Amino acid sequence: MKLNFSGNRVLITGGTCDLAVTLAKLTAETGLYPILTARTEKGLADIDEVMKPFSGKFETALLDFADQSTLVPLFDQIKDDLDYMVDFAHTDYERLVASADPDASYKYFEENLAFRSALISRSARTMLKKKRGRMVYISSSAAISPNPGQGFYASAKLASEALYKNIGLELGSRGITTVSLRPGYINAGRGKDFINKNEKSLFSRIPIKRALGNKEVAETILFFLSDSATGFNAVEITFDGGLSAGK
Amino acid sequence: MDILQTIQEELAELLDIEKEEITPDAYMVRDLDAESIDLLELAVAINASFGIDVNDDEIFLRLLREFLEEAKDAGKDAGDFLEEKYRFLTRERIDDMLNDLQGGPVLKVNDLISYVSWKLENK
Numbered sequence: 074m075k076l077n078f079s080g081n082r083v084l085i086t087g088g089t090c091d092l093a094v095t096l097a098k099l100t101a102e103t104g105l106y107p108i109l110t111a112r113t114e115k116g117l118a119d120i121d122e123v124m125k126p127f128s129g130k131f132e133t134a135l136l137d138f139a140d141q142s143t144l145v146p147l148f149d150q151i152k153d154d155l156d157y158m159v160d161f162a163h164t165d166y167e168r169l170v171a172s173a174d175p176d177a178s179y180k181y182f183e184e185n186l187a188f189r190s191a192l193i194s195r196s197a198r199t200m201l202k203k204k205r206g207r208m209v210y211i212s213s214s215a216a217i218s219p220n221p222g223q224g225f226y227a228s229a230k231l232a233s234e235a236l237y238k239n240i241g242l243e244l245g246s247r248g249i250t251t252v253s254l255r256p257g258y259i260n261a262g263r264g265k266d267f268i269n270k271n272e273k274s275l276f277s278r279i280p281i282k283r284a285l286g287n288k289e290v291a292e293t294i295l296f297f298l299s300d301s302a303t304g305f306n307a308v309e310i311t312f313d314g315g316l317s318a319g320k
Numbered sequence: 321m322d323i324l325q326t327i328q329e330e331l332a333e334l335l336d337i338e339k340e341e342i343t344p345d346a347y348m349v350r351d352l353d354a355e356s357i358d359l360l361e362l363a364v365a366i367n368a369s370f371g372i373d374v375n376d377d378e379i380f381l382r383l384l385r386e387f388l389e390e391a392k393d394a395g396k397d398a399g400d401f402l403e404e405k406y407r408f409l410t411r412e413r414i415d416d417m418l419n420d421l422q423g424g425p426v427l428k429v430n431d432l433i434s435y436v437s438w439k440l441e442n443k
Contacts, residue, residue, distance in 0.1 A: 201364045243357065 076299035078105060079205060080156020083298070084196065085109045086136060087161030089116045091261040092211070094123050095291040096159060101130045103295065108151055110136035110162070138162055138184040141191070148195055155199045157298050158208045160189070160237075163229070165263070170224040178225065185229040190236055197240055197249060206249040209297050210237045214257045214313045234309050241307030250306040252297050257313020261287040280315030321370070323433045330365040331429075334358050344430040348380075350423065366432070372439040379435045381406070381427050384417070408438030 083100050085093050088109025097107040101124075109124070109131065111117045117133045124131050134150050137143045166173070166181045193208070200206025212230045219227035234253040241251035258264055258275065268275060268284050276282050293312060296302055311317055328342045335352055348354045354362075363374040377383050384402070391401035402414045409417075409431065417426045 198360075198364050198367070201361060202368055247357070247361065 074301075076103070076296060076301060078103070078156075078298065079300055080203075080207070081106050082151070082155050083107045083157040083159060084151065084155055085159045085161065086192070087163065087211075088120050088133065090161055091287055092259065092290060093159075093161045094120065095261075095287045096294055097124060097131060098127065099288075099291050099295050100298075101127045105157070105298075107131045108134055110134050110147065112137040112139070136162070136192075138164070138188045139180075141188065144188075144191055144195060148199065153199045153202065155196060156203070156206060158196050158206075159211065159294060159298065160192075160208065160233075161211045162189075163226070166225045167222045168225065169222055173225065181225050182229060186232050189233055193236055193240060197244060200249050201244070201247060204248045206244075207298055207303065208237060208240060208249070208251040209294055210234065210251065210253040211294070212253045212255045212309065214255045214311055214317055216255055216309075217311075218317055238307045238309070245306050250303045252302070252305045252307075253309040254294065254297065255309055255311040255313070256285055256290055257311070257316045258284040259287065259290055260284040261290075278316060279313070280318070283314065285312070285314065323370075323436050324429075326369050327362075327366070327429060327432055327436075330362055330369070334361050334365075342429055344428070344433060346429050347425065348427045348429065348432075349425040352429075362432075366436060370436055370440060372436065372443065374435075374439075378406070378408075379432060381417075381431065384426070388421075408435045410434075 083105050085097055085107050087093055088097065089111050093109060097109050100107045109120050111120055111133065112135075114135070117135060120133050134147050135143055136147050163185055164181070166177060196208065197206070210233060212234050213226070215223050215227045216230040216234060237251040237253050240249065258268055258279070260268055264284070275284070297305065324344060328339045331337070331342050331352065332339045335354060335358060337352065342352065346352055348359070359380050360376065363376050363379060366372070366379075367374045383405075387402060387405050388398055391398045398418055399411065399414050402409070402417075403411055406414065413431070413434070420426050
């Protein structure tokens with residue numbers, strides 16, 4: 074099936090993670106123009122290195138969720154021209170809720186939630202000018218089934234899903250739609266080590282008996298960006314190989 | 321660029337009404353039936369047309385009633401308090417608004433024009 078895209082420019086936040094890079098390559102191959110963000114200059118250089126074969130077909134931009142002042146320059150750089158956003162960016166703060174440092178918790182939600190709401194608002198306003206836009210938020214199956222220690226990660230994911238859901242509700246009539254994806258275990262990035270260590274017990278619980286692949290997830294995201302998928306709006310979709318379906 | 325004319329054109333398209341209905345004295349909600357999503361689109365259009373940052377709470381007087389409560393709690397004069405908060409409005413306009421609160425949302429097309437003029441002057 075050939076996927077059609079009404080727009081061209083894709084903002085990919087958290088652009089240094091394996092999955093974001095895989096998606097960026099896929100979007101560039103598809104003829105879209107990815108704009109990958111990173112929190113640091115080093116991150117931008119790393120992206121440039123891995124995206125070298127796609128020179129001229131992508132760009133990078135600084136966006137630090139811990140620094141509000143990086144939001145305006147980002148939108149200046151992309152000249153307020155945006156059709157899609159895929160939001161991967163997320164930091165981790167693994168603690169039992171009752172043992173968390175209060176200052177660290179405030180900072181965590183400021184970065185992962187308050188900043189994100191500003192980013193979503195700015196992106197939505199940019200898309201409103203074209204009366205078209207699509208946002209895909211990369212959530213996690215941990216949003217609804219966290220492990221002990223994942224309380225902050227899960228609650229920030231769940232709250233972020235709610236922001237995206239409301240954008241889809243509020244602006245769907247103006248051509249801007251959203252979807253949140255909840256992937257399960259992915260054999261990439263920070264999940265890779267965990268999967269390697271726990272492969273046997275983990276796979277025995279997943280009906281498809283394997284973790285999701287990087288490319289497989291990127292292709293799924295690409296489909297959800299496409300015109301064919303805009304009927305999926307203001308909704309969360311789990312794809313975890315069936316892990317959460319059973320007991 | 322004529323501010324009234326630009327706002328009239330944007331609003332006529334957004335609200336699907338005739339430009340002639342959009343007079344400076346028209347109330348945005350009471351007369352023109354503008355809804356919150358229309359105001360959001362208008363803010364985006366004003367930003368694009370005039371190249372100014374638009375604060376939705378400010379331009380659409382969204383915090384007006386909260387400000388009045390705040391002034392009351394602090395024992396301050398409502399008019400003086402609003403004059404500080406809405407520096408783009410004249411004292412005369414603020415007094416008009418204070419006498420008009422019972423009628424519903426007080427925002428008028430002219431308030432938007434005042435906001436845009438003020439932002440352009442202070443750019």
